[in-house]
Amino acid sequence: MQVTVKTFAHLRDRLGFAESAAEVPEDACVLDVWQSITDGSEMPRSVLAAVNLDYAAADTRVHDGDEVAFFPPVTGG
């Protein structure tokens, strides 16, 4: 199945893309999506994730067509 991956701020600079499509297995979770875009690397503690605009943990299951985002700690306000 396919998910849309978005990245933000310095994580986008580091990964080299703002938006991309990722092919992952049917039972994939957020961590699997991270590994599919980083050649299998560990997901650093400082990386935050969201699925369909809500914060999500590394073990959150994803589904076909989901939007999965990765970004660094937020610094607004």
Add this chain to the structure above:
Amino acid sequence: MSVELRTGVFEPWRELADAPDGGLGAGAYGATCAFVGTMRDFNEGDAVSRMVLEHYPGMTERQLEAIVEEERAAHGLLAARVIHRVGPIEPGEPIVLVAVWAAHRREAFAGGRAIMEALKSRAPFWKHEQTSAGGRWVEHNTKG
């Protein structure tokens, strides 16, 4: 309850002067508390000439709305208003307005503070600042 993102300069005190009752009507509330965050021209010991506020369209609004609703319920707020800048911003310009209306000062102070702290830790915004040494991402918030 209202949440807005603005791409241009806004005047928080004018916004409040134009709607001082938060839409509640005279007599419906007894306390109003407002916080304005303004861009500094320094950060972590360096002069900052300019900044860009990146956000995650869709998620930022959704998180801000969730924060306002949670703190409204937790503190018994009667109304709340949040305005936050996105895009390029210059020193001296307002970044954020959080205004709340409640029956009494305790709820107003506590609820306004809670919205601001939740925004700092949960709302997806990222600051990229320009210093004499070049551009850099702000990596963590200053202590409140």
